[in-house]
Amino acid sequence: MDPVPSRRIALSVNAKPVDANVEVRHTLADFLRHQLGLTGTHLGCEHGVCGACTVLVDGRSARACLMLAVQANGHEITTVEGIAAADGTLHPLQQAFKDHHGLQCGFCTPGMLTTLVELLRDQADPSEDQVRVAISGNLCRCTGYQAIVDATLAAARTMREAPARTADVR
Amino acid sequence: MKPPAFGYHDPQTIDEVVALLATLDNARLLAGGQSMMPMLSMRFVLPDHLIDLGRVEALGHIAAGAGALSIGALTRQRDLEFSPVVRARCPLLTEAIQWVGHRQTRNRGTFGGSLCQLDPAAELPAVCAALDATVTVRSVRGERRIAFAEFPAGYMTPSLEPDELVTAVEVADWPAGHGYGFVEFARRHGDYAIVLAAALLVVDAGGRITRASLTIGGIGAAPVRVSAVEHALTGQTASAALFRDATEACRTLEAMEDVHAPASYRQQLAVVLARRALDAAHTRAHAPTH
Numbered sequence: 001m002d003p004v005p006s007r008r009i010a011l012s013v014n015a016k017p018v019d020a021n022v023e024v025r026h027t028l029a030d031f032l033r034h035q036l037g038l039t040g041t042h043l044g045c046e047h048g049v050c051g052a053c054t055v056l057v058d059g060r061s062a063r064a065c066l067m068l069a070v071q072a073n074g075h076e077i078t079t080v081e082g083i084a085a086a087d088g089t090l091h092p093l094q095q096a097f098k099d100h101h102g103l104q105c106g107f108c109t110p111g112m113l114t115t116l117v118e119l120l121r122d123q124a125d126p127s128e129d130q131v132r133v134a135i136s137g138n139l140c141r142c143t144g145y146q147a148i149v150d151a152t153l154a155a156a157r158t159m160r161e162a163p164a165r166t167a168d169v170r
Numbered sequence: 171m172k173p174p175a176f177g178y179h180d181p182q183t184i185d186e187v188v189a190l191l192a193t194l195d196n197a198r199l200l201a202g203g204q205s206m207m208p209m210l211s212m213r214f215v216l217p218d219h220l221i222d223l224g225r226v227e228a229l230g231h232i233a234a235g236a237g238a239l240s241i242g243a244l245t246r247q248r249d250l251e252f253s254p255v256v257r258a259r260c261p262l263l264t265e266a267i268q269w270v271g272h273r274q275t276r277n278r279g280t281f282g283g284s285l286c287q288l289d290p291a292a293e294l295p296a297v298c299a300a301l302d303a304t305v306t307v308r309s310v311r312g313e314r315r316i317a318f319a320e321f322p323a324g325y326m327t328p329s330l331e332p333d334e335l336v337t338a339v340e341v342a343d344w345p346a347g348h349g350y351g352f353v354e355f356a357r358r359h360g361d362y363a364i365v366l367a368a369a370l371l372v373v374d375a376g377g378r379i380t381r382a383s384l385t386i387g388g389i390g391a392a393p394v395r396v397s398a399v400e401h402a403l404t405g406q407t408a409s410a411a412l413f414r415d416a417t418e419a420c421r422t423l424e425a426m427e428d429v430h431a432p433a434s435y436r437q438q439l440a441v442v443l444a445r446r447a448l449d450a451a452h453t454r455a456h457a458p459t460h
Contacts (some may be wrong), residue, residue: 005177024178024220027207046171047208051274060248060277066207067278068200070178071224115274136359137272 009073013038014082022069029053031069032079040080040110044139051138054111055079061118080110083117092162093117093155102151104142111138116152124160128153173210177219184228184308184337187221191333192310194219199335201244201283204275229282229337232256237343243282243336247294248273250281260341262300262350262368266293269352272360282336288326290426291362291388293354295322299393300368300385304340309333315340322392344381348372349455351447354387355439357430363388364431365439369447371408375457379403384448386440389425396420399444408452417444 005024013036022031032038044050046065053064056078083091093116096102103109112135119126119134131152140148181187191197197219200206209215223229229244234255247270250256250263257264270276270293284294303318307330316329323329354366365388372381382403387393402416420440425433
């Protein structure tokens, strides 16, 4: 039997270059959590239903449990840890979640934030319906979603009023 | 809930992929991974080799030819959703793709992957059935083209040999001004449909239907073209009453039963959704201007 099949990969994680050896069967989510220690990416169902592990791959939301780490070779990954500004200032969406009680237990929050960062980047003034459709693949068992929707619409307003503050998250 | 061990291959050309398929035992293809990854994690599939198609650039095109669109098998669903040429030439596909999973899965999921997964209630196989798409397949033995009507061999099983790769899907244009409608019923947004309906109509200046296509998904092992309804509509003057009467034929379709719904429920949905899809197609149809 061969040794454990593994590959050397080079990618960008939260705008920092990463070079690592990964087992080819490991998911991107497990790579981020166990090898890089980025435990903000949460794993709920591990089969693509709950949305908690959502990250941005080249700026597009994707479920990190439905990608192999090797598939991220050469790509740019943004996790929830990469959303705030370098000086720690919260992204307007994070601030709005805090202000509007958009989280209780916090388990779904990383996936909500990464998903909604993409939505607000592409759609500056989404309707409530559009926000609800955008998070239809993210399960939350605490909030009933209402506070998350409120927070998102508030963040969209903030970002429209002060676009300069929201440096682009990739 | 972790994938099993496998050998990993990431070829860059179609030739390399089919050569690997011809030589490796128990190999599976990884396209967008939105169905394959859960099946690996749950260990429903235990491949010795996984061939990742993600670096095969030749599989990722949307090409607008004369009279037809050619869509590469690895085209991401998200890219189809926002393709102006798809919207202009094949609006049924643009409408249907809004129902495919969620944005996070459409960002990764591929057209060819959906077709080969061939879930009976999936949107993209139903669209291909409705449009009489042609699937192009490659192996080391050469290329062959499969009419979509012949593509499903059974429940979730495409009529492919183990060494074959779907490379592209060709969709012939419907005439400018054709009407289209896609509706489905699912418990939650983004779930597979319980039942879906896709309709296409060509209506002439006198309001007469000159061509009709009606497909029901989620009722049989593969999407079903309801030729009885298509024949009943063709040559008739389009009206709500005509659609109401003609779609009753959907109640006699052989329907599957599962935890989601009994057969009679699916047949009722088929009748209602067929009518709604045809109504939508009729509203959008306008006679070609010469």
